[in-house]
Amino acid sequence: MVSREFLLELPKCEHHLHLEGTLEPDLLFPLAKRNNITLPEVFPKSVEELKDKYGKFRDLQDFLDYYYIGTNVLIKEQDFFDLAWAYFEKVYKQGLFHAEVFYDPQSHTSRGISLETVTKGFQRACDKALVEFGITSKLIMCLLRHIEPEECLKTIEEAAPFIEDGTISALGLDSAERPFPPNLFVECYQKAASLNENLRLTAHAGEEGPAQFVSDALDLLQVTRIDHGINSQHDDELLDRLARDRTLLTICPLSNVKLQVVKSVSELPLQKFLDKNVPFSLNSDDPAYFGGYILDNYIQVSKDFPHWDHETWGHIAKNAINGSWCNDKRKNDLLDKVDQVVAKHSI
Numbered sequence: 109m110v111s112r113e114f115l116l117e118l119p120k121c122e123h124h125l126h127l128e129g130t131l132e133p134d135l136l137f138p139l140a141k142r143n144n145i146t147l148p149e150v151f152p153k154s155v156e157e158l159k160d161k162y163g164k165f166r167d168l169q170d171f172l173d174y175y176y177i178g179t180n181v182l183i184k185e186q187d188f189f190d191l192a193w194a195y196f197e198k199v200y201k202q203g204l205f206h207a208e209v210f211y212d213p214q215s216h217t218s219r220g221i222s223l224e225t226v227t228k229g230f231q232r233a234c235d236k237a238l239v240e241f242g243i244t245s246k247l248i249m250c251l252l253r254h255i256e257p258e259e260c261l262k263t264i265e266e267a268a269p270f271i272e273d274g275t276i277s278a279l280g281l282d283s284a285e286r287p288f289p290p291n292l293f294v295e296c297y298q299k300a301a302s303l304n305e306n307l308r309l310t311a312h313a314g315e316e317g318p319a320q321f322v323s324d325a326l327d328l329l330q331v332t333r334i335d336h337g338i339n340s341q342h343d344d345e346l347l348d349r350l351a352r353d354r355t356l357l358t359i360c361p362l363s364n365v366k367l368q369v370v371k372s373v374s375e376l377p378l379q380k381f382l383d384k385n386v387p388f389s390l391n392s393d394d395p396a397y398f399g400g401y402i403l404d405n406y407i408q409v410s411k412d413f414p415h416w417d418h419e420t421w422g423h424i425a426k427n428a429i430n431g432s433w434c435n436d437k438r439k440n441d442l443l444d445k446v447d448q449v450v451a452k453h454s455i
């Protein structure tokens with residue numbers, strides 16, 4: 109098994125991280141107090157009680173119910189900045205070099221907070237991460253699939269200035285998957301893409317939903333990346349397509365265990381993806397809720413796939429870099445760094 113030191117030094121990119129999912133219980137309660145937010149009567153009353161609940165989610169919906177309550181404590185631009193900055197401080201120490209991060213503006217605009225407030229707070233943290241840590245990043249705006257598509261179209265209109273000026277680099281789709289398939293959002297994706305030809309498109313698919321949702325996201329929404337996508341494992345033709353088109357799957361190992369998608373990380377089809385040449389990256393999804401940030405996910409995978417050597421890990425790190433949306437210069441710098449770290453640890 110490779111060492112923790114090696115995994116720490118390996119240049120890592122994160123492509124599947126919900127900024128709202130980095131809200132640690134020990135920030136949630138102080139923010140609720142600072143903003144005079146009354147949490148629901150049934151909500152856990154202490155950090156310990158809340159952490160205990162986070163260890164016992166039944167499924168995606170059970171988690172989402174808590175996740176959306178948590179977002180209620182975020183009100184001011186400074187709150188959004190503080191949240192994202194706390195994330196960057198943590199992952200800098202874990203060897204993260206590049207982050208493409210999701211946020212859910214609709215969980216804030218539905219409470220009367222402007223999309224501008226949220227976006228500016230998050231963007232300010234991204235700018236500071238570049239200056240202080242050299243971490244490059246991109247913002248991905250997600251639509252909540254449990255919200256009516258007509259409402260989602262309005263959100264895209266509100267976000268238009270940020271899509272047009274490139275502050276928002278990509279569009280994503282998250283929340284409850286099975287009841288809300290990709291075909292509902294065709295018009296939304298077309299509308300967003302028409303605002304800026306450089307806008308990238310991705311969507312959560314194949315987390316709890318079937319492989320067909322992955323194919324539908326590719327065909328109907330024209331996405332070039334799939335978030336989760338582990339159920340692609342059941343469709344060999346789809347796997348061939350993902351490999352041929354170099355479509356990155358953003359896999360979230362600890363999340364999949366905590367949301368009972370799999371019983372253990374060893375059940376994930378990662379060896380199959382490697383054998384079939386399907387590119388994937390390893391990510392933390394909602395680290396405050398699932399018990400681990402990026403390095404913790406890498407370490408857990410190394411324990412469950414102990415035969416993977418430095419070369420294999422170098423290959424995984426390079427797939428993550430090549431599947432990123434940063435420029436070629438940044439990619440080449442990071443690819444060189446991977447070679448250096450692999451060489452250093454292989455002697």
Ligand code: ADE
Nearest residue numbers: 126282283284312393394
């Ligand atoms: N929102 C935050 N995390 C999510 C996940 N894993 N799946 C769907 N929606 C989400």
Ligand code: ZN
Nearest residue numbers: 124282312393
């Ligand atoms: Zn997610």
